[in-house]
Amino acid sequence: MQKYQTLLRVRHYEMDTLGHVNNAVYQNYLEQAAIEHSEHLGITFDVYRELGGAFVMRRVEIDYLRPSVAGDTLEITTWLQQMRGTRAVRRYEIRKQNQEDLLVTAEALWVWVDVKSMRPRPIPNLLLNKFMQVQHSGVTIS
Numbered sequence: 001m002q003k004y005q006t007l008l009r010v011r012h013y014e015m016d017t018l019g020h021v022n023n024a025v026y027q028n029y030l031e032q033a034a035i036e037h038s039e040h041l042g043i044t045f046d047v048y049r050e051l052g053g054a055f056v057m058r059r060v061e062i063d064y065l066r067p068s069v070a071g072d073t074l075e076i077t078t079w080l081q082q083m084r085g086t087r088a089v090r091r092y093e094i095r096k097q098n099q100e101d102l103l104v105t106a107e108a109l110w111v112w113v114d115v116k117s118m119r120p121r122p123i124p125n126l127l128l129n130k131f132m133q134v135q136h137s138g139v140t141i142s
Contacts (some may be wrong), residue, residue, distance in 0.1 A: 001131060004037040006099060012070040020067035026104055027060060028128050030092050033076040034110070041130045042060040051124050052115055056089065059109040066103045073097040080131055086120040 008029055009101045016022040034055075038044070048054050051121060075095045082089040087109060094104040 004033070004038070005077045005078050006033050006073055008032065008074050008076060010068055010070050010072045010074060015070055018067075019069060021069070023064060026062055026064070026094070026106070027057075029074070029076055029094065030060065030078070030090075030106055030108060031057065032060075033078045033092065034039060034108075037078055040073060043127060043130055046140045047126075051126065053112050053121060054115055056113055057108050057112040058087075058111045059085045060106060061108075062104060062106040065102055066101060068094075068096065068103050074103070081107075083123055083128060083131060086122055088095070088112070088123065 002013075010021055012049055014021050014025045045117070075097050076092045077095075079091055080088055081091050089110075090108045090110055092104070092106040093109070094106075095102055111120050113119060114121045
């Protein structure tokens, strides 16, 4: 599917004792990129509320390749690798802005749940269509 890219600036309070971005902070970056990607497609929290559901991260696998420090601007690229049934597999790459070297790669399994029962439900067609429309449009998202 088409890739989406966003920029985030690393803040000082996100550092660990070694002066690098704390590993746990990267999960926040991944979630923020996913939210911005959805919003870019017009899938806002209001849409989720109307559908009575939400995506929750069920599993995440992160490979830390190089450090990042306060003041760095990071390019976070994300895309949906697969959407089927209740599940969406989302991939991520994080680099320093305008650099080729990867800092982080990640894969997350997101599950669509009913917000009242917190039980998995099939991803609504509205969402599938929004993401698939982008896939087939040939338009690059940035």
